Amino acid sequence: MEYPKRNKVLIIGSGPAGLTAAIYCARANLNPIVFEGYQAGGQLTMTTDVENFPGFPEGIMGPNLMDLLRSQAQKFGAKCITRQIDNVNFSSQPFVLQSGSDILEADSVIISTGASAKLLGIKGEDKFVGKGLSTCATCDGFFFKDKSIHVIGGGDSAMEEAIFLTKFASKVTVLHRRDTLRASKIMVDRAIKNPKIDFIWNANPKEFLGNDDKGLNGLIYKDTKTGNDINIDTDGVFVAIGHNPNTSLFKDVLDMDSSGYLITEGKSSKTNIPGVFASGDVQDSTYRQAITAAGSGCMAAIDAERFLEEKGEL
Ligand SMILES: Cc1cc2nc3c(=O)[nH]c(=O)nc-3n(C[C@H](O)[C@H](O)[C@H](O)COP(=O)(O)OP(=O)(O)OC[C@H]3O[C@@H](n4cnc5c(N)ncnc54)[C@H](O)[C@@H]3O)c2cc1C
Known part of the structure; x- marks a missing residue:
């Protein structure tokens, strides 16, 4: 296996939410592992100019922005794996996740699987x-x-x-x-x-x-x-015919609204299972922007760190 079997934080998804979570987790020495999925870099890799992400007054091409976010996460030690998570079992700790024939364990999970426009x-x-x-x-x-x-x-x-x-x-x-x-x-x-x-x-x-x-x-x-x-x-x-949150993996596992978006608690990224957090478009049917996804990725990383601290895992 090209990555550790047991992880403190496993991040599913490599859009702005997942990679921002990875930057924060990596800088907190949590050695996050990011499963990038089939669309490494997420939705912004499908577009050209991004002119509303703060910090780039001249705009930036979507794929370039995502390359920068990935490099930033890797610089602090995040491991990015271009593979899909195929199955999750959140019924007991540590959580068990499957990618192909590999079985991984994680003390906390951040879900940033995004949403796809129909x-x-x-x-x-x-x-x-x-x-x-x-x-x-x-x-x-x-x-x-x-x-x-x-x-x-x-x-x-x-x-x-x-x-x-x-x-x-x-x-x-x-x-x-x-x-x-x-x-x-x-x-x-x-x-x-x-x-x-x-x-x-x-x-x-x-x-x-x-x-x-x-x-x-x-x-x-x-x-x-x-x-x-x-x-x-x-x-x-x-x-403009709607969006599908990428949540089929979590059906009957995590609470979702009637459209399939993950439900998070109050102003946090907490799902109904302690230790499982959600960030980005997968839990946001309202704003659906790169910067809001990144912001909620930061929240999920901080929530995960606090969860691990309270559990005595740090
Ligand atoms: C064409 C287009 C142009 C856009 N332009 C802008 C713009 O100019 N400005 C702006 O702010 N926003 C823009 N957006 C919206 C923005 O891209 C999204 O709001 C943002 O990407 C959401 O980030 P996210 O991290 O939540 O999810 P996403 O970017 O959707 O990333 C989801 C990630 O999850 C991964 N994934 C899914 N399932 C699995 C699995 N089972 N295992 C592992 N990984 C998995 C995917 O591979 C992907 O990496 C645009 C969107 C599109 C489609």
């Missing part, structure tokens, strides 16, 4: 994420100043994104596959009253179009009423 799974989607196609208006709205853009979705998050995007874009067109919206009445009213927002109803997106140089510049949707394929130009698309 995507449509249509042609061109993977190619244009971060190149004109976004799943986060707060993150990327600023890049679409005076542009004509499209938002896909019909729920509250789609309306929220569309309204937010009108601060930047010259025009926001919402594409929805039905002829009524699922969003709450108040959000629908706000969106419909907004002079910058238009709707295309009964529109089922089929393909994103563009080129390698300039990125996304169009899309094809099927008009479900007529059956016709319609080709439209766009300066950018926001897919």
Whole structure:
């Protein structure tokens, strides 16, 4: 095994939350081990410019930011393992975790497995994420100043994104596959009253179009009423059809809300099992930002350290 079997702190996930937890744990001499998972560096590795992470006035490319966080954690002794955790048993101490055929033990665990934006799974989607196609208006709205853009979705998050995007874009067109919206009445009213927002109803997106140089510049949707394929130009698309927290591993093990987000206690990172902590998007359906994820990773590390101290493990 390329890592110790018994660990004081095992961190699951290597996005801003997991790596910030690793920096703090490593500096507290807890020798954290980080299981990075299939997406080492987390969601920011899917994007280009990050302009709202403090400390980078010129902005920084998402993958570069994550490389810096990983180097910082490793500099203080964190071990990053590019493997997945496949199973957990939190029923007794030490906790038992499985990665492939390896069995590990940990006195405390920090869960930072993030959340994934739901995507449509249509042609061109993977190619244009971060190149004109976004799943986060707060993150990327600023890049679409005076542009004509499209938002896909019909729920509250789609309306929220569309309204937010009108601060930047010259025009926001919402594409929805039905002829009524699922969003709450108040959000629908706000969106419909907004002079910058238009709707295309009964529109089922089929393909994103563009080129390698300039990125996304169009899309094809099927008009479900007529059956016709319609080709439209766009300066950018926001897919706003919700998020899935990565919590299937913890089903029936940890308390979750109705959408599957881990529940943490009060202002802490504590889950319902003492010694198991959660940080980042996996427990945050509201903010979902790199800086809030990093902040909660710091909280989880401090909570883990205090837990170990109280148990006499330090
Ligand atoms: C395209 C895009 C652009 C964005 N732009 C910005 C931006 O400009 N500014 C901003 O603040 N935010 C931005 N965000 C949001 C930001 O990326 C997230 O809020 C942040 O990454 C959440 O961090 P996290 O550590 O909670 O989880 P994530 O970054 O989602 O990382 C989750 C980690 O968990 C790992 N994992 C999952 N399951 C397992 C398992 N079983 N075993 C081991 N590891 C596992 C994954 O491999 C991954 O490393 C953007 C998001 C996207 C998708």
